[in-house]
Amino acid sequence: MASMKKVKVELAGRSYEVRVGAGLLARAGLWLKGEGFSGRAVVITDTTVGPLYADVLRQGLANAGFDVTVLEVPAGEEQKSLETAGRLYEKLTAAYTERTTPVLALGGGVVGDLAGFVAATYLRGVPLVQVPTTLLAQVDSSIGGKTAVDHGKLKNVIGVFYQPQMVIADIDTLKTLPEDELTNGLAEAIKCAAIRDRNLFNFLDINMNKALQAHTGVLEEIVLEAARIKAEIVARDEKETGLREILNFGHTVGHAVEAVSGFRLKHGRAVAIGMMVAAEISSRMNLLDAGDVARLEEVIVKAGLPAQVPDLDKKEVVRAMRHDKKVRQDRVRFVLLKAIGNAFVSDGVDLALVEEVLVGWG
Numbered sequence: 001m002a003s004m005k006k007v008k009v010e011l012a013g014r015s016y017e018v019r020v021g022a023g024l025l026a027r028a029g030l031w032l033k034g035e036g037f038s039g040r041a042v043v044i045t046d047t048t049v050g051p052l053y054a055d056v057l058r059q060g061l062a063n064a065g066f067d068v069t070v071l072e073v074p075a076g077e078e079q080k081s082l083e084t085a086g087r088l089y090e091k092l093t094a095a096y097t098e099r100t101t102p103v104l105a106l107g108g109g110v111v112g113d114l115a116g117f118v119a120a121t122y123l124r125g126v127p128l129v130q131v132p133t134t135l136l137a138q139v140d141s142s143i144g145g146k147t148a149v150d151h152g153k154l155k156n157v158i159g160v161f162y163q164p165q166m167v168i169a170d171i172d173t174l175k176t177l178p179e180d181e182l183t184n185g186l187a188e189a190i191k192c193a194a195i196r197d198r199n200l201f202n203f204l205d206i207n208m209n210k211a212l213q214a215h216t217g218v219l220e221e222i223v224l225e226a227a228r229i230k231a232e233i234v235a236r237d238e239k240e241t242g243l244r245e246i247l248n249f250g251h252t253v254g255h256a257v258e259a260v261s262g263f264r265l266k267h268g269r270a271v272a273i274g275m276m277v278a279a280e281i282s283s284r285m286n287l288l289d290a291g292d293v294a295r296l297e298e299v300i301v302k303a304g305l306p307a308q309v310p311d312l313d314k315k316e317v318v319r320a321m322r323h324d325k326k327v328r329q330d331r332v333r334f335v336l337l338k339a340i341g342n343a344f345v346s347d348g349v350d351l352a353l354v355e356e357v358l359v360g361w362g
């Protein structure tokens with residue numbers, strides 16, 4: 001039997017496990033049965049992931065005695081909408097879903113956020129199992145209970161905290177992931193390492209090529225360690241009133257860059273740029289050693305991510321940041337580094353310094 005490792009997300013009364021390993025999809029049915037579920041199960045997936053992985057998940061569930069319904073939505077961020085959620089509620093009603101029927105979110109962060117939102121709200125909440133199939137979803141979005149849909153141009157504005165019963169991260173699914181998507185997920189793994197874990201950072205540095213080739217052992221280690229970091233942070237601050245904010249490292253500038261690029265730039269790439277800007281600001285404020293800035297850049301470049309601000313209007317980026325809810329009187333809340341592996345939230349970074357770093361970047 002393939003190996004499986006566990007990370008526990010410790011939440012008072014509602015702790016759950018992240019299970020990481022190869023060949024796990026087929027075992028999900030038995031695990032759900034072991035958790036006391038029986039009868040029906042609903043799998044929500046997308047039109048790319050469904051044809052690849054819904055069958056093996058369905059078969060495992062059927063073998064464990066479940067009556068399985070698979071619901072597919074088209075792949076893509078546009079599906080994170082109230083319209084699609086509405087269609088899923090209709091189908092859940094047609095599938096006679098009861099309050100005890102588990103919903104399994106099989107896919108990347110889009111499916112995880114959408115199916116999570118639907119599970120959180122349908123019948124005031126039905127059990128949710130996250131089955132992430134992108135690196136980004138395995139290291140980041142499937143853990144921690146943030147669910148949401150987009151509204152108009154606004155991302156993740158309608159949502160709710162809703163923790164899953166279990167997270168099943170099957171590393172084998174990453175074999176079919178386009179390299180571009182692997183790179184995207186690596187940005188979040190680098191982020192986890194940079195804010196909390198120098199050992200993981202060193203591991204990424206040494207093993208980046210293998211990671212990009214979807215090497216099972218290397219990806220398993222990355223997912224496991226990043227999941228540990230996220231689980232620990234979420235357990236200490238479930239609703240993001242403090243510590244959890246450090247997970248936004250690279251995201252303040254990242255979101256602005258993403259928006260100014262008209263979302264042509266993928267999230268992970270924008271976050272990589274944001275991490276470099278945050279590191280440079282930390283260095284100019286004499287908080288972070290120049291050697292650590294250089295190491296961060298090295299690892300980001302190894303992952304195939306940009307460490308330079310691309311051809312964007314930088315003043316526009318600063319303007320986009322000014323609209324951020326974290327800005328007050330031209331000072332912005334910012335996650336900075338004291339060292340690789342040690343992040344903190346600063347209340348007041350001067351927007352002028354952010355602009356200076358962005359513009360002076362070349």
Ligand SMILES: NC(=O)c1ccc[n+]([C@@H]2O[C@H](COP(=O)([O-])OP(=O)(O)OC[C@H]3O[C@@H](n4cnc5c(N)ncnc54)[C@H](O)[C@@H]3O)[C@@H](O)[C@H]2O)c1
Pocket residue numbers: 046047048049052075076077080107108109110111113133134135136137140141142143144145146147155156173174175176177178181184
């Ligand atoms: N809830 C959170 O805490 C949180 C955190 C970070 C990001 N997010 C959200 O996550 C979303 C992005 O997630 P994503 O990057 O996983 O994107 P995604 O879900 O769109 O997946 C990317 C693409 O890869 C395809 N795919 C997925 N798994 C595959 C596989 N194993 N093989 C081949 N193709 C596969 C998908 O169909 C899709 O086309 C955004 O909506 C973002 O807001 C949420």
Ligand SMILES: [Zn+2]
Pocket residue numbers: 188251267271
């Ligand atoms: Zn992110």
